[in-house]
Amino acid sequence: MKQEYKSGFAAIIGRPNVGKSTLLNQIIGQKIAIMSDKPQTTRNKIRAVYTSEEGQIIFLDTPGVHKPKSKLGDYMNRMVEDALREVDVILFLVDASEKLGPGDEFIIEKLKDIKTPVYLVINKIDKISPEELLPYIDKYSKLYPFAQIVPVSALHGNNVNRLMDQLLLELPEGPQYYPADQVTDHPERFIVAELIREKVLHLTREEIPHSIAVVIEQMKAREDHDNLVDIYATIYTERQTQKGILVGKQGSMMKEIGKRAREDIERLLGTKVYLNLWIKVKKDWRNQEQLFKNFGFHDEE
Known part of the structure; x- marks a missing residue:
């Protein structure tokens, strides 16, 4: 049986x-x-x-x-x-x-x-x-x-x-909800944004971690290249001083965040990645519901 x-x-x-x-x-x-x-x-x-x-x-x-x-x-x-x-x-x-x-x-x-x-x-x-x-x-x-x-x-x-x-x-008897090779129902853009945020958490001081959000502005395969994905992402933070920390001396922190994130993203996507990071300041965004929902924090239906 x-x-x-x-x-x-x-x-x-x-x-x-x-x-x-x-x-x-x-x-x-x-x-x-x-x-x-x-x-x-x-x-x-x-x-x-x-x-x-x-x-x-x-x-x-x-x-x-x-x-x-x-x-x-x-x-x-x-x-x-x-x-x-x-x-x-x-x-x-x-x-x-x-x-x-x-x-x-x-x-x-x-x-x-x-x-x-x-x-x-x-x-x-x-x-x-x-x-x-x-x-x-x-x-x-x-x-x-x-x-x-x-x-x-x-x-x-x-x-x-x-x-x-x-x-x-x-668990009860039930159907297979997802294909056997699917490991998450989140889109790749979400995971890419999370991988970038992880590198910021690893590399920055205490005042940075929970004041950042990462938004993928654009993510697409380059038309004239078989094995390259262009990703443009914005890191939002709450204060100008935090932006300075994220940039680092002569851009050193931003380069290191980008380097580490790109390596993980390439493993995820199985392709070469061109990663372009920008930093923008949005004051007190964590207390503005419309803003943090714009950054991808949504109540589930």
Whole structure:
């Protein structure tokens, strides 16, 4: 008798910087969500698609739950709450190297209001000893009746296959929503913009990261060249001083951002890329709803 095909939706939630994007990229096997050591890296719900012979799981990688300091922050928290209502299973990701804190307790309180099965996924187990893991599990188990508890190392892939097997068992019988070779429902332009933003996060000081947005103005294959894509992108920031940091001495920072972004984009597209970056100042854009929606932050229908 042929085994039934499973499919469904899973949300990955957790405090900022616990490794949600790293886990998503490990599951899918390629970079579709940007990674950084700075919190709140993820701003949009990233849909990623995992397909096997047994089934298909569509993942939502949500922004880290945090105390909002701007209208954009409020919007990011709303996206998390929306995600919890539209999935079949929730992965609550925590960092094994960090103590249970107010942020984790805040999320657990939110989870108590929903009926969706919740998995506790304990990430970064490579950073602690096996003896430390059981007390950690015990502490969380007393706060919430998790459907499953799965320790993993998202960075190294430890136990990620077991997590995927367990998720497929959890999901209902259903159709294959996306073609087997599709790993995200985001257009390439979105991922290209995210890769550029990732390089800014890696290379700039603390005052820059959350004040930038990247917009792809134009992206098309060059007509007289078989293997070259022209990409014109604008990096928006909030203050003139931030623009100076992004440009760098004699344009050095902008050149390095462009060089690193181009290498990742070429791997994504499988072609040579001409990348042209501009920087523009839009004062206080994070508190102007029309502006941040223009920059690609949209509520989902």
